[in-house]
Amino acid sequence: MDVVKVRQLVRYHAKEIGLGIVDQTRITTAASELFRNMFLYAEGGDVLMDAGIYNDHKAFIITCIDRGPGIEDIEMAMKDGYSTGDGMGYGLPGSKRLVDDFYIESTVNQGTTVRIMKWI
Amino acid sequence: MNIKNAKKRIDNIEDVLATVAAGDLEARIQSDIEDDFSGIEAAIDLLIDDLTDELKNRKKIQNELEEKLKKIQEQQKTIVQQQEDLMELSSPVTKVWDNILILPVIGTLDSQRTQIMMENLLHKIVETGCTISILDITGVPTVDTQVANHLLKTVSSARLLGAECIISGISPAIAQTIVHLGIDLSSIKTKATLQDAMIYAMKQKERVAPGHKSDLLYLDDEVE
Ligand SMILES: Nc1ncnc2c1ncn2[C@@H]1O[C@H](COP(=O)(O)OP(=O)(O)O)[C@@H](O)[C@H]1O
Ligand SMILES: [Mg+2]
Numbered sequence: 001m002d003v004v005k006v007r008q009l010v011r012y013h014a015k016e017i018g019l020g021i022v023d024q025t026r027i028t029t030a031a032s033e034l035f036r037n038m039f040l041y042a043e044g045g046d047v048l049m050d051a052g053i054y055n056d057h058k059a060f061i062i063t064c065i066d067r068g069p070g071i072e073d074i075e076m077a078m079k080d081g082y083s084t085g086d087g088m089g090y091g092l093p094g095s096k097r098l099v100d101d102f103y104i105e106s107t108v109n110q111g112t113t114v115r116i117m118k119w120i
Numbered sequence: 121m122n123i124k125n126a127k128k129r130i131d132n133i134e135d136v137l138a139t140v141a142a143g144d145l146e147a148r149i150q151s152d153i154e155d156d157f158s159g160i161e162a163a164i165d166l167l168i169d170d171l172t173d174e175l176k177n178r179k180k181i182q183n184e185l186e187e188k189l190k191k192i193q194e195q196q197k198t199i200v201q202q203q204e205d206l207m208e209l210s211s212p213v214t215k216v217w218d219n220i221l222i223l224p225v226i227g228t229l230d231s232q233r234t235q236i237m238m239e240n241l242l243h244k245i246v247e248t249g250c251t252i253s254i255l256d257i258t259g260v261p262t263v264d265t266q267v268a269n270h271l272l273k274t275v276s277s278a279r280l281l282g283a284e285c286i287i288s289g290i291s292p293a294i295a296q297t298i299v300h301l302g303i304d305l306s307s308i309k310t311k312a313t314l315q316d317a318m319i320y321a322m323k324q325k326e327r328v329a330p331g332h333k334s335d336l337l338y339l340d341d342e343v344e
Contacts, residue, residue: 025291029262029297090301090303098297
């Protein structure tokens with residue numbers, strides 16, 4: 001699996017599910033950030049795409065699960081401009097701003113799970 | 121039990137087996153003596169026959185597999201070559217007017233393509249001495265932080281070479297997305313469409329070289 005292919009898949013499903021062009025672009029870009037992180041920091045992982053009801057909202061849900069090194073300080077990682085690599089450090093906080101619901105969970109040496117949702 | 125020349129015949133069997141083991145599959149015992157022992161000799165010869173057939177078969181399959189592998193490798197080489205060609209093709213840098221370069225980017229900007237694209241553009245800037253370049257990303261569906269970073273780097277490299285780089289073709293959806301990501305593109309001159317960028321570039325040219333009026337008239341002709 002590569003970033004480009006999964007991203008195309010996200011856009012395809014976002015469109016199918018009825019999201020407008022702006023929301024399609026937002027969720028695809030947010031997901032792209034998470035995929036890149038998985039490849040960059042965790043040597044890949046699993047992606048789940050789903051539609052469901054969350055807190056009375058119909059939602060398009062994408063969950064990224066990896067078994068990489070995990071994030072030591074999530075609060076830091078969520079700050080604009082913070083990167084342990086040579087990235088811009090806007091991936092996680094930017095992704096959060098692009099979606100309606102953002103959930104991150106990480107355990108050092110076990111892995112990271114990030115779930116994003118866009119209301120339909 | 122009746123065995124003639126027992127010692128000699130057992131030595132012979134050992135010799136034949138050793139020869140076969142060393143790789144010579146032609147060796148056989150071929151005894152013409154008929155007695156209690158000749159059944160074993162014949163059986164060993166048959167075993168060597170079977171072994172020979174088996175080995176020949178395996179060799180054949182191996183050859184076929186190697187042939188197939190070679191073909192696949194060649195096909196792969198062709199595919200890689202085609203991909204490279206495609207990458208070059210899809211980032212053609214064109215000198216439109218005297219001082220203006222246009223680089224239309226189509227498709228997905230992965231790291232490798234961005235690298236080639238950037239090199240193409242910088243080369244062309246040096247080669248032509250153009251001072252304005254337009255990077256049109258109308259055909260790029262997703263701009264995430266990595267792509268944005270590449271764009272920023274391309275623009276600053278062009279700047280180092282003395283060329284201003286304008287980015288055009290950022291759709292409203294992508295513009296909003298970039299803002300939400302939190303990336304600051306304010307250091308880059310951006311225009312909504314390639315046409316806007318062209319108009320801006322021509323004005324820049326006028327400003328930079330006010331003496332070259334004839335050039336501009338020529339440009340206006342071209343625009344019509
Ligand atoms: N899946 C992950 N596994 C481990 N670490 C991660 C993961 N995703 C993000 N990180 C950490 O969080 C930091 C911030 O990520 P991000 O906001 O995407 O910025 P960038 O990727 O540009 O560094 C990264 O530098 C990295 O240290
Ligand atoms: Mg990132």
